[in-house]
Amino acid sequence: MSQNIPSDAELTRFLDPFLNMQGGLLEALIAYNARYGFITADAIPHIADAFNLSRADVYGVISFYHDLRQEPPGEHIVKICQAEACQAMGSRDLTEHAESTLGATLHDTDSSGTYTVEPVYCLGNCACSPAMMIDNKTYGRVTRDRFDQIVSSLKKGASS
Numbered sequence: 001m002s003q004n005i006p007s008d009a010e011l012t013r014f015l016d017p018f019l020n021m022q023g024g025l026l027e028a029l030i031a032y033n034a035r036y037g038f039i040t041a042d043a044i045p046h047i048a049d050a051f052n053l054s055r056a057d058v059y060g061v062i063s064f065y066h067d068l069r070q071e072p073p074g075e076h077i078v079k080i081c082q083a084e085a086c087q088a089m090g091s092r093d094l095t096e097h098a099e100s101t102l103g104a105t106l107h108d109t110d111s112s113g114t115y116t117v118e119p120v121y122c123l124g125n126c127a128c129s130p131a132m133m134i135d136n137k138t139y140g141r142v143t144r145d146r147f148d149q150i151v152s153s154l155k156k157g158a159s160s
């Protein structure tokens with residue numbers, strides 16, 4: 001994921017394939033977020049004009065979908081399941097431990113820009129609760145110790 005923000009001309013070219021597509025705004029926002037890491041405030045008016053929408057309409061879509069960002073994420077994105085099955089198996093405790101260990105609360109990035117911590121409401125891994133995802137890799141039966149091991153492996157540049 002690159003965080004090089006496109007020029008207006010690049011943004012126009014980027015948006016063009018989505019303009020006549022049903023659901024094109026959402027598809028464009030997802031693609032933009034995936035490519036650039038987040039959707040800047042400067043891009044919103046350009047996107048709104050391209051789709052003939054108000055800035056409020058575009059902002060409403062961005063703010064509704066949890067995976068669309070308006071700020072650059074940390075180097076590693078830690079998503080901890082907050083759904084009922086995971087809560088029953090200890091995700092609240094895991095969340096508190098993660099926040100304390102990483103120095104970032106839910107919906108926040110630590111001061112070094114290394115970790116962004118986010119809630120997620122089901123990873124489809126209920127049988128292995130509590131579950132979490134780091135950088136699109138899902139982990140099940142995550143205890144405090146296992147969390148520490150996984151994060152330690154990230155720091156070493158390994159995957160767990």
